[in-house]
Amino acid sequence: MNIRTMAEMSGAKALMDSLEKEGVDIVFGLPGGANLPIYDALVDANFRHVLVRHEQSAAHMADGYARIKRKAGVCLATSGPGATNLITGIATAYADSSPLVAITGQVPLNMIGKDAFQETDIIGVANPCTKYAFQPRHATEIPEVVKKSFYIAESGRPGPVLVDIPKDVQQEVTEIKFPDLIKVRGYKPIVDPDLSNVGKAVELLVSAQRPIIMAGGGVILSGAFSELQALAELIMAPVVTTFKGKGAFPENHPLAMGPIGMHGHAEANRIILEADCILAVGARFSDRSVGRFDEFGKGMNIIHLDIDPAEIGKNKSVDIAIVGDVKSALRTMVKMLSKVAAKKSSDNQWLKRRKELIDYFSQNIKDYPRAMTARKALKKLRELLPAESIVTTEVGQCQMWTSLHFDVIAPGTFFSSTGLGTMGFGFPASIGAKAARPDVHVVDVAGDGSFNMTENSLAVSVLENLPVLVFLLNNDMLGMVAQWQRTFYDRRYMGVHQKSCPDYVKIAEAYGANGLKVQSMDELEKAIKSALRTEVATVIDITIDPEEDVYPFVAPGTGLKDMITGA
Amino acid sequence: MSSTEYKNKPLYIISSLVENKPGVLFRITNLFRARNFNIESITVGITEKPDLSRMTITTRIDEAILAQLVKQLRKLIDIVEVEVLDINNTVYRELALIKIRAKDFTNRNEIINFANVFRANILDIGKESVTVEVIGTPDKIDAFKNLIIQYEIVEMARTGVSALQRGE
Numbered sequence: 001m002n003i004r005t006m007a008e009m010s011g012a013k014a015l016m017d018s019l020e021k022e023g024v025d026i027v028f029g030l031p032g033g034a035n036l037p038i039y040d041a042l043v044d045a046n047f048r049h050v051l052v053r054h055e056q057s058a059a060h061m062a063d064g065y066a067r068i069k070r071k072a073g074v075c076l077a078t079s080g081p082g083a084t085n086l087i088t089g090i091a092t093a094y095a096d097s098s099p100l101v102a103i104t105g106q107v108p109l110n111m112i113g114k115d116a117f118q119e120t121d122i123i124g125v126a127n128p129c130t131k132y133a134f135q136p137r138h139a140t141e142i143p144e145v146v147k148k149s150f151y152i153a154e155s156g157r158p159g160p161v162l163v164d165i166p167k168d169v170q171q172e173v174t175e176i177k178f179p180d181l182i183k184v185r186g187y188k189p190i191v192d193p194d195l196s197n198v199g200k201a202v203e204l205l206v207s208a209q210r211p212i213i214m215a216g217g218g219v220i221l222s223g224a225f226s227e228l229q230a231l232a233e234l235i236m237a238p239v240v241t242t243f244k245g246k247g248a249f250p251e252n253h254p255l256a257m258g259p260i261g262m263h264g265h266a267e268a269n270r271i272i273l274e275a276d277c278i279l280a281v282g283a284r285f286s287d288r289s290v291g292r293f294d295e296f297g298k299g300m301n302i303i304h305l306d307i308d309p310a311e312i313g314k315n316k317s318v319d320i321a322i323v324g325d326v327k328s329a330l331r332t333m334v335k336m337l338s339k340v341a342a343k344k345s346s347d348n349q350w351l352k353r354r355k356e357l358i359d360y361f362s363q364n365i366k367d368y369p370r371a372m373t374a375r376k377a378l379k380k381l382r383e384l385l386p387a388e389s390i391v392t393t394e395v396g397q398c399q400m401w402t403s404l405h406f407d408v409i410a411p412g413t414f415f416s417s418t419g420l421g422t423m424g425f426g427f428p429a430s431i432g433a434k435a436a437r438p439d440v441h442v443v444d445v446a447g448d449g450s451f452n453m454t455e456n457s458l459a460v461s462v463l464e465n466l467p468v469l470v471f472l473l474n475n476d477m478l479g480m481v482a483q484w485q486r487t488f489y490d491r492r493y494m495g496v497h498q499k500s501c502p503d504y505v506k507i508a509e510a511y512g513a514n515g516l517k518v519q520s521m522d523e524l525e526k527a528i529k530s531a532l533r534t535e536v537a538t539v540i541d542i543t544i545d546p547e548e549d550v551y552p553f554v555a556p557g558t559g560l561k562d563m564i565t566g567a
Numbered sequence: 568m569s570s571t572e573y574k575n576k577p578l579y580i581i582s583s584l585v586e587n588k589p590g591v592l593f594r595i596t597n598l599f600r601a602r603n604f605n606i607e608s609i610t611v612g613i614t615e616k617p618d619l620s621r622m623t624i625t626t627r628i629d630e631a632i633l634a635q636l637v638k639q640l641r642k643l644i645d646i647v648e649v650e651v652l653d654i655n656n657t658v659y660r661e662l663a664l665i666k667i668r669a670k671d672f673t674n675r676n677e678i679i680n681f682a683n684v685f686r687a688n689i690l691d692i693g694k695e696s697v698t699v700e701v702i703g704t705p706d707k708i709d710a711f712k713n714l715i716i717q718y719e720i721v722e723m724a725r726t727g728v729s730a731l732q733r734g735e
Contacts, residue, residue, distance in 0.1 A: 127594060128601050132644045152644065186586060186647045310638035313631070 006177045011139030012041035012170040014178075015103070018146035020046055021178065024074055026065065026435050028058040032078025033118060035105030037170035050435070050464050053456040055082050057428035059089020060454070063098045064432030067415045068390060070223060072099040072153040072161075073432060079105045080118030083164070084125065088422060091129040093160040095419025096244060097221060099153040100160035101146075102126075108168040109137060126162045133162040139172040147182045156189025157308040158221060190309065193324030193332065201279070201303045201320050202336045208277035208301070210350045211237040214260070216289075217244035217418070218282015218306060218326045225411035227330035228281065229253070234337045236344040237279070238354045240268040242289040244418040245282070247408035254346070257354065258407075260560065261289040263400035266361040266552045269560045271354060277301045282326040284308075285315040286419070287556075295559035305329050366551045366566025374398070374473045374544050377524055378405040381443070381471060384528045389441040390433045392416055394426040394450030396480035398473045400550040402445045413440075424453030430468040431461050441532055442468045448498055449478040451539075455504075458511035461537040469531045470508075470539040475546040476500055483549045504541040513537035576627040578607070578705070580659060580730045583640060584648040587613065587620040591645045595622065598643060604628065604636050608661070608705075608727030619647065623659075625705070625728045652730055659730035663708045664690070666698045668719035678715060685711045696721055 009017070015038060019027070026048040031039040042049050052058040055077040062073030077086045083104040093100040107116040123133045131152050134145045142165070149161040205211055219228050228248060232239050232255050239249045240257045243264070249256055258265035260272055272278065278300055283289070285304075290296040293315050304311075304318040305326060312321040322329055368375070378401055385391075387409040393399040393416040408414040415433075417425035430444040444451075451472055461468055482496040508515030514536050516527040524542060531538040551566035585591050592611060599606050607625040614621045628636065633651065640649045652659075669675040669692075678697045682689055685707065691698040701711050705728060712720070 123590065124593070127597055184644060187644045308642075310635065310642050312638075314635055317631075 006175060008173060009176050010037065010041065010171060010173045011136075011142050011165065012037040014139055014142040014176040015146065015165070015170070016041045016045040017178065018143045019074065022146065022150045023071070026050060027074040027076055028052055028061040028065075028432065029076025030055050030058060030078070030082060032082045032105065034079035034107055034167045035076060035082070035170070037167065038076065038103070038105060038165070050460060052428070053459050054454065055085035056088050056424065057454050057457045057460070059086045059100065059102060060092065060422075060425050060428035061432035061435070061457075061460070062100055062102075063089060063093045064392065064415070064429030065436045066093070066099050066432075067429070068433045068436035070221070072101045072150050074101045074103065076103050077105070078118065079107055079122070080120045082118075083122040084120055087125060087129065090126060090160045090162065092417050092420045092422040092425055094129040094131075096417065097158050097217060098160070099158035101149045101153050101163065102160060103163045103165065105170070106135065106164045106166040109166045110168075112166065122162065122164050129160070130162050131159040133164065135164045135166070136169055137166070139169055139174050140176060142169070143176060143178045144182055147179060148184055151182060152184065152187060156187075190307065190323050191325045191328060193305070193322045193329040195332065197320055197322045198329060198332050199336060201305075201322060202333055202340065204277055204301055204303060204320065205235050205237075205279060206337070206340060210274060210276045211235055212272055212275035212278050213237045213239045214242065214272065214278055214280045214283055215239055215245040215248040216242040216281060216283025217248075219245055219248035220412050220415075221282065222307075222325055222327040223412065224282075224327035224330050225249070227327055227334060230334045231330055231337065234334065234344070236346055236348065236351060238271055238351070240264075240272055242283050242286065242418075243403055243416070246403060246416075247411055247414035250409050250411060251407035252409050259403050262291070262554045262556070263403060263550050263552065264289075264554070265404065266365055266563060266565055267354070267357040269552065269554065269563050270357050270361070273561055274353065275300055277303070279303045279305070280318075281305050281330065282307070284311045287315075290316070291554050291559040291562075292557070295561070361565070364565055364567045366549070368545065368548050370545055372519065372521060372542075372544060373548055374401040375405045376521060377471075377473060377542050377544070378402060378445070380521065380524055381445075381528060382406050384525065384532065385441060385443065388413060389443060390414070390430070390437060391443045391445060392426045392430045392433060394444065394446040395421045395423045396447050396450060396478070397475070397483065397550050398445050398447035398450065398479075400480070401473065404550070406445070423450040427451060427454050427468070427470060428457045428460075431457055431464075431466045434466040434468050438466075443471050444468055445471045445473065447479055448472060448474045448476060448504070451504070452498075452502075455507060458508060458513050458537060458539075462512045467535050467537040472504060472539055472541050473544050474504065474541050475544045475548065477546045479546070480550070482546065486549070487553075504539050508537075508539040513539060515539045515541065517541045517543070519543045573627055576629065578625055578627055578654070579633055580652045580654065580657060580728060581624040581626065581637065581640070582650055582652050582730055582732075583622045583624070583646050584614065584619045585622050586645040586647065587618050588645070591620070592622075594643055594645055595640070598639055602636070602639055604632070608725070610727040610729050612729070623728055623730050652732055656733050657730050658733060659704060659728050660702055661705050661708055661726055661728045663701045663712070663723060663725045664698060665701065665712065665715065665723045666696050666721040667715050668695060668721055669697045670695055674718055678718060681711070681714055687711065
């Protein structure tokens with residue numbers, strides 16, 4: 001055993017060294033009684049610590065960082081309430097398959113089970129929303145546990161892992177060994193796809209008259225952007241995405257159709273009904289994407305490619321299933337396709353139909369003839385924002401408007417809480433994204449309701465010099481709930497009015513950020529330009545009409561064919 | 568689902584090797600709860616390897632759901648191996664202890680006779696009860712239970728199924 005891999009140190013120091021060995025350059029956290037030894041060791045650590053104002057935001061920041069870096073983000077919290085505050089962030093990462101390593105302090109081993117102060121069974125709490133949860137009981141276990149945590153979080157279908165370290169284990173000083181290799185015998189992620197199934201899929205795609213590609217979040221997670229584009233161009237298939245897959249394919253590409261789903265693009269929701277063969281790539285047929293499971297894909301051949309075998313047949317039975325890494329499988333498909341068939345012509349009936357649908361729906365979606373709408377604001381943002389900028393959203397109408405009216409051009413520059421739908425996610429996540437890519441602009445498209453939930457992260461944005469632009473579509477409402485109450489509950493509003501409280505300009509200024517209130521398109525243009533120029537955390541508070549609904553709309557429990565366009 | 572509908576579904580025996588450490592049983596049963604899968608019985612015990620336990624789960628579900636269940640189990644990191652046993656090529660047994668009300672000599676004699684037919688053992692005889700140990704497939708235990716139910720079952724404890732694939 002050489003000296004570098006073995007030394008006497010505390011569990012907390014072993015944790016720092018283990019994180020360094022994993023290449024961690026930033027952690028987001030908040031200290032408390034049960035993780036004080038970790039915070040003491042952080043003083044001498046060679047990576048950055050970002051102090052948050054609420055643990056939920058620490059998890060979202062680490063998640064946002066992870067989605068852009070495509071490696072695990074790290075967050076820290078103390079035991080009890082610190083740990084439970086992380087849970088919403090951990091569940092968000094779990095629902096969106098984002099790699100996260102959450103490290104919590106725990107009461108000392110001899111206090112566990114005694115209902116001690118700030119004790120909570122966080123292993124039990126985290127179980128349903130983590131890939132795994134560890135509780136090392138000796139300092140010597142820490143290096144191995146950390147290495148396993150990163151391996152599990154980042155490999156296969158990524159996801160969050162919790163490491164819960166009792167305080168005395170953090171303090172224990174002992175000989176610590178750092179392993180080079182670890183083995184998790186019950187964990188065998190499948191990477192290489194079964195070639196015979198890939199071959200069958202290729203045959204089916206070549207013979208299809210009306211093929212369509214449905215790209216999901218798996219494309220983004222595996223970074224299979226160029227492979228997806230090559231495949232689409234070879235078979236000349238229109239590409240729809242799920243909402244999580246938004247930005248997997250450049251939305252200004254001649255084959256792009258945008259997201260499908262409850263608030264998908266009308267032409268995307270329509271064309272997928274007319275296809276004869278669907279290639280679903282890294283997608284999980286969620287209810288929000290496909291509407292009714294029983295109706296979706298009827299009479300079509302469905303090819304499903306996903307890294308998680310449990311996704312095959314979970315919501316939708318399919319004709320051909322390929323389990324494996326999306327990037328590697330798509331690369332193989334492109335290779336096979338280049339051999340068997342010449343590139344299809346772009347002059348065919350199917351692509352004409354695509355154009356027809358786009359033209360039709362550009363005229364037949366409810367529009368709001370007002371001077372200032374969310375739609376116009378987002379189009380203006382797109383116009384002024386460089387293509388490589390990163391955009392995230394809060395949850396609700398602001399999120400769905402972004403899906404509809406903001407085209408993602410550079411693949412992998414958009415993300416949102418699509419699975420759990422966590423209000424308050426976007427702002428801290430955008431700060432995490434900024435930490436991952438300080439060289440580009442980062443924008444959080446927010447609503448007033450969501451922004452209110454984690455707006456205290458303004459302190460982090462300002463103090464840590466992680467400036468993001470909060471593009472606040474302010475309708476003074478919990479707008480999506482209000483839209484449902486308007487649509488399904490006969491306008492009987494309950495619990496949706498925000499009553500102009502707080503004043504977001506003052507909130508921004510109170511934290512040392514810029515606050516700009518805009519009420520016209522002219523003011524908006526000036527505000528965006530100024531925010532992009534100054535690179536200071538900025539909240540642009542954009543007044544929009546509270547009656548502006550999101551259309552199209554596929555009501556819950558109905559199928560894509562029942563889409564309401566509002567026109 | 569009504570109870571007859573449930574009883575009509577096929578019985579599956581899922582055999583898995585799991586890490587022998589704290590929290591594993593919780594993770595597995597929690598998966599059943601969270602995904603809305605039903606467990607008929609579950610047994611856990613040590614194996615020939617000290618770091619592995621064998622967990623045998625029986626469930627009555629549709630085949631499509633079974634496939635999904637196995638995949639979800641396979642995803643659990645503490646589960647090293649999972650397989651659905653082919654009932655025709657599997658030995659499986661359950662043990663039941665049944666305390667039966669037996670007020671008089673005739674009742675006791677009848678119960679003892681039934682027990683003999685089922686190759687069950689009498690473990691205890693009290694003034695008012697007989698305790699019988701029955702070993703067999705769940706069907707056999709059900710049959711015995713249905714037979715002696717006329718005397719009133721005071722208490723019953725069943726172990727759940729343990730199973731192994733037959734040798735080559």
